[in-house]
Amino acid sequence: MKKKHLLLSTLLFCGIGLFSSCTEEKDNPVPTPVVNEDRVVFENQFSRDLQTMADEFRFESLMQTTASVKEFISVLDEKALSEQILKVLGNVINGLKATTLDKLPEADQAAAAACLAARFDLTTEEMKALPGFFIVDAYNSIGKMKVEFKEGKCTITNDADAFTIVNTNAQGETKTMALTFNDERDGVRFFVTRLGNVPVAIQLPKSIGVTLTTPQGKIVNGTINLTTIDPSQSQFVNFKVSGWVADGKLTADVNNRQESVNLYVKHTETRAFDLQAAFEISGREMASMEIYDMHDEYTDEEINSDTFKDLRNMGPFFSGAYDVLKALRGKSVDKIVITMNDNMVIDGKVDDIAKSLLALGNVRKLQGTKPGKETIDKYTQELNAQIHFTVSQKNTGITAQATLLTAQKEMLDGEYQPVVALQFQGETEAKAMYDRMSQADMENYKKMFSSFNSLAKEIGGTLIVAREKGEAIASAVKGYFNNL
Secondary structure (H helix, E strand, C coil): CCCHHHHHHHHHHHHHHHHHHHHCCCCCCCCCCCCHHHHHHHHHHHHHHHHHHHHHHCHHHHHHHHHHHHHHCCCCHHHHHHCCCCCCCCHHHHEEEEHHHHHHCCHHHHHHHHHHHHHCCCCHHHHHHCCCEEEHHHHHHCCCCCEEEEEEEEEEEECCCCCCEEECCCCCCCEEEEECCCCCCEEEEEEEEEEEEEEEEEEEEEEEEEEEECCCCCEEEEEEEEEECCCCCCCCCCCCCCCCCEEEEEEEEEECCEEEEEEEEEECCCCCCCEEEEEEEEEEEECCCCCCCEEEECCHHHCCCCHHHHHHHHHHHHHHHHHHHHHEEEEEEEEEEEEECCEEEEEECCCCCCHHHHHHHHHHHCCCCCCHHHHHHHHHHHHHHHHEEEEEEEECCEEEEEEEEEEEHHHHEEEEEEEEEEEECCCCCCEHHHHHHCCHHHHHHHHHHHHHHHHHHHHHHHHHHHHHHHHHHHHHHHHHHCCC
């Protein structure tokens, strides 16, 4: 009887869940796992960062902006535009300036010749045989063009203050997108295409203003700048040999909430790319990504192989990534830095970008099919072979070595997925972050990534619509030139 009273009083005092901790160790010895102190401090700070990110990462402005752009593009009447293609191209042709190499400034002659040789594979003899080439002045040719779509009709005028597209949908709502080409005669020149057998360069001003206005008011406003690395040198640029810089800031306002994206891209003479992008909310940087030295190493055979082209069948993100790889040819990245909440820093490098994307894409394709652990683990190991990184926190000063493990994730219906695992100094093995997150952490994690997924889905849909419209308009342009 005494034993029963003792058991009852123990339960009442300690609670059922804590019963084992109240019994004497000699009666029920339970070894207490030793947890690395750095891991405890790191995880506590990670919980606080997750809470902030979950609260702030709503992407309200970006979501509405992307939706506006998607609707804007989707109601563009490419057939109506095709009927006006003669006016569009005629306007561009009116902005052409014919010139020859020897008429260019001395600083430009060698650079222009290098562009012609690299961009169009012209020999010295072929360049000498050219009667000349054209430079399209963007300000004169399209800088004041206004294209209006309404009730299935396309009207083009030349009385705008910017290159403007006005779109009115069936409900009578009007959206306006404008690019303001500043009247700068020394703008950056890009070789882009040929007109018949004659090369054409497009001369862009050093700054382009961007605005998107909806019936509810201005959504996006910002400026993009274009310069050569050394402004005192030639302004002739091409993506194979020249050095150039593009930077800008786009700001969106929705529901009294300001979100900004800062962009910076640098291309060096050795064809290495640097890229920086930062996402701000009301002036506070919430997330940023920096990429340094993306190298040009992929061959034409690799880029055009069926294996690489498989990326196009893995969803809009991977399809877009393939297009970027095809343009930049960047195979490896010497340094990638991703910062979250201006505190948690992921620092690493990638040996082969395409192989990493293919592994991620194959994992994504298997979602919903309940793949076995071995199937997913093959891709996890491929990722580990290509991606190397550490995770640290600015305010705690703690750094952990990171790797990927194959584990089941409850939020994905228990399917196996590559997950991040961390190993702190003094530990003998990496432990998955996912397994050690509290329920509150899990909810914040889901909330944060649901915002990412919603935005990615919206952007993906926009890319699909843009590609469909672009292909239709490109076909019309091709038909125009074929009939010349």
